[in-house]
Amino acid sequence: MTAAKIENEINSYVHGFNLEQKKAALNAVKEIAEEKDESGYSEEFKRELDSRYEEYINGGELIPWEDVKKSIRGSISSKREK
Secondary structure: OOHHHHHHHHHHHHHOOOHHHHHHHHHHHHHHHHHOOOOOOOHHHHHHHHHHHHHHHOOOOOOOHHHHHHHHHHHHHHHHHO
């Protein structure tokens, strides 16, 4: 089925909707549109990645993976001891 045929079919259904049904359909379409793009990442996640990349290229400090693992292990250990 082509995109045009799908759009026509959607429009034929929406045309007969009452106001509340149209609002519900609009909300559903918005949710789908805002959810993810073809990359599979949400817009919020992509903005966060862009922000972190921007910080990095402007001289931001990187934390070595080994240090991250040590920090996580230390955090888990201290929570277990409580």
